[in-house]
Amino acid sequence: MSKTINQKENFLKGIVKENPVFVMLLGMCPTLGVTSSAFNGLGMGIATLFVLLMSNTVVSLVKSQIPSKVRIPAFIIIIASFVTIVEMVLEAFIPFLYEQLGIFIPLIVVNCLILGRAEAFASKNNLKSSVLDALGMGIGFVIALTVLGAAREILGNGSIFDFKFIPEDANTFILFILPPGAFIALAYLAILFNKLTVKTA
Amino acid sequence: MSQKKSTFLNMALALIVITIVAGFSLGFVNDLTLEPKAKAKLAKKVNALKMVLPVFDNDLVSEMVRIKSEVVKDSIEIYPAYLNGKFVGAAVIGASEKGFSGLVKIMVGFKPDGNIQDIVVLEQKETPGLGTKMKEEKFLGQFRDKNPSSFDLKVTKDGGEVDALTGATISTRAFTEAAQSAYNEYVEIKESLTKANK
Numbered sequence: 001m002s003k004t005i006n007q008k009e010n011f012l013k014g015i016v017k018e019n020p021v022f023v024m025l026l027g028m029c030p031t032l033g034v035t036s037s038a039f040n041g042l043g044m045g046i047a048t049l050f051v052l053l054m055s056n057t058v059v060s061l062v063k064s065q066i067p068s069k070v071r072i073p074a075f076i077i078i079i080a081s082f083v084t085i086v087e088m089v090l091e092a093f094i095p096f097l098y099e100q101l102g103i104f105i106p107l108i109v110v111n112c113l114i115l116g117r118a119e120a121f122a123s124k125n126n127l128k129s130s131v132l133d134a135l136g137m138g139i140g141f142v143i144a145l146t147v148l149g150a151a152r153e154i155l156g157n158g159s160i161f162d163f164k165f166i167p168e169d170a171n172t173f174i175l176f177i178l179p180p181g182a183f184i185a186l187a188y189l190a191i192l193f194n195k196l197t198v199k200t201a
Numbered sequence: 202m203s204q205k206k207s208t209f210l211n212m213a214l215a216l217i218v219i220t221i222v223a224g225f226s227l228g229f230v231n232d233l234t235l236e237p238k239a240k241a242k243l244a245k246k247v248n249a250l251k252m253v254l255p256v257f258d259n260d261l262v263s264e265m266v267r268i269k270s271e272v273v274k275d276s277i278e279i280y281p282a283y284l285n286g287k288f289v290g291a292a293v294i295g296a297s298e299k300g301f302s303g304l305v306k307i308m309v310g311f312k313p314d315g316n317i318q319d320i321v322v323l324e325q326k327e328t329p330g331l332g333t334k335m336k337e338e339k340f341l342g343q344f345r346d347k348n349p350s351s352f353d354l355k356v357t358k359d360g361g362e363v364d365a366l367t368g369a370t371i372s373t374r375a376f377t378e379a380a381q382s383a384y385n386e387y388v389e390i391k392e393s394l395t396k397a398n399k
Contacts, residue, residue: 036328066215069207074219081223085230092234095241102326174368177331 005129014136020113021144021186022193027113031145032182034104038161041149042142043097044104047086049138052114053131054082059122060130075118076109083108113141144189151185152176249321250280253310255289257282266390277386281394288313291394294323295383300375302326305335307376309383315391316348320380325372332372340366349384 020026030048035041058078066074087105090098098105108114117137122130150160156176158166166172175181205211259282266279280292290313296306305325310318322336334340343364344352354377355361356370365373 062219064204066219067205067207067211070212070216074215077216077219077223081227084227088230088234088238092237092241095245099324174331177328 005125007129007132010129011132011136014133014138014140015143016140016197018137019140019144019193020137021141021148022190023197024113025190026116027111027141029107030104030111031148032179032186033107034101035145035149035152035182035185036177037153037157038146038150040100041145041147044101045138045142045145047090047101047105048108048111048114049135049142051079051082051086051108052117052138052141053134055079055114055118056122056130056134057127058082059118060125060127063123071123072115072119075115075123079114079118080109113137148182148185148189151189152181155185156181245323249308249323250292250310252321253292253308253319254280254282255284255310255312255318257284257289259283266394277382279386279390279394288394290318291387291391293383293387295379295381295386297375297378297382299371299378300325300327301332301369301371302328305372305375305379307379307383309380309387311384311387313391314348315350315384315388316346317344317380318346320344322376327369327372331369332366334366334369335372335376340364344380349381354381354384 014020018024021028021031027048030044034044055075055078059075062074083106086108087098090101090105117133121133125133154160155173156178158164158170158172173181176185205215266281267277278294281288282290282292290311292308292310294306294308296304298304303326305327306323308321308323310320312318320341325333325335327333327335353361354363356363356365356373356377358365358370359374361377363373363377
């Protein structure tokens with residue numbers, strides 16, 4: 001921990017330079033699976049942000065106590081515990097969102113973004129850096145999922161956050177609500193994102 | 202802060218401690234959320250009951266009747282409603298496994314004459330924006346005050362009278378199958394419900 005990290009850059013890198021979805025293409029399973037509406041994307045993003053924050057915090061705290069040969073199973077147990085907690089809390093207090101996200105909540109466990117940050121960052125850096133890293137990456141993930149969900153909802157359903165702005169019977173690109181639309185929308189958003197950020201990066 | 206060596210003892214100890222802590226915290230949260238979870242489920246059910254039934258004054262949840270069903274693996278729940286001791290209708294849970302993504306579970310409220318009072322979707326995993334439109338008034342409205350004995354609960358494509366959701370015929374089929382199963386159960390048990398009437 002001798003080298004000092006620029007904390008502002010550390011926080012911002014997850015949002016722009018190393019955006020988990022648009023740049024690193026991590027966590028594709030929930031990204032493609034739940035973003036059929038802006039609200040779902042936002043909900044999934046926040047659930048993931050919470051798990052990422054908690055796991056980075058705990059991993060950073062206990063890193064020196066975990067022998068390196070068993071670090072992966074140890075990290076997975078930590079992550080799985082937080083995911084289960086999120087699942088139980090959502091079911092109890094936000095049942096609507098719980099039903100919408102369904103199977104994708106338990107699948108946060110295998111989101112490579114979370115294990116990736118635990119392994120690549122939190123297990124090597126101190127608490128403060130790890131928390132900022134998790135916040136940056138998590139917010140980057142929330143933004144990406146919400147934007148992707150909004151894009152698909154606007155094109156596929158003519159609405160945003162369930163607010164409909166076209167007549168009831170108007171035709172929409174149903175394709176964008178269906179799974180293939182997720183790939184198409186993600187590809188174009190990734191192109192756009194990288195085009196816009198390439199100069200600042 | 203030196204890293205612990207990867208000796209057998211260290212590894213075993215680390216994993217044991219982590220699993221114990223994880224186990225206890227999960228148990229703690231589980232205890233904490235057990236009651237709100239049950240409450241949320243019950244509130245949802247009671248809300249659905251109020252929507253599909255005419256005015257009633259009995260305690261539906263405690264008077265619920267369960268009957269075995271061959272169609273669905275689960276037993277079917279029936280909630281008879283009474284007003285001043287008079288039978289005013291019943292809510293029946295109908296389900297179908299044939300949805301686009303599995304189970305579709307609905308609650309159908311019947312009037313004593315078998316007419317549908319209203320339908321509420323309880324569980325579904327259909328495609329957002331397509332199959333999920335089954336929850337909307339535009340679709341549900343067509344069932345209101347229809348009697349399944351004369352109103353053919355089948356999609357128009359299959360020779361019935363139900364207008365399918367655009368791009369979601371499979372979801373609609375599952376929905377109508379669930380409604381039909383609810384009606385069948387209702388017809389079967391109706392006699393005993395009106396007789397049980399005090």
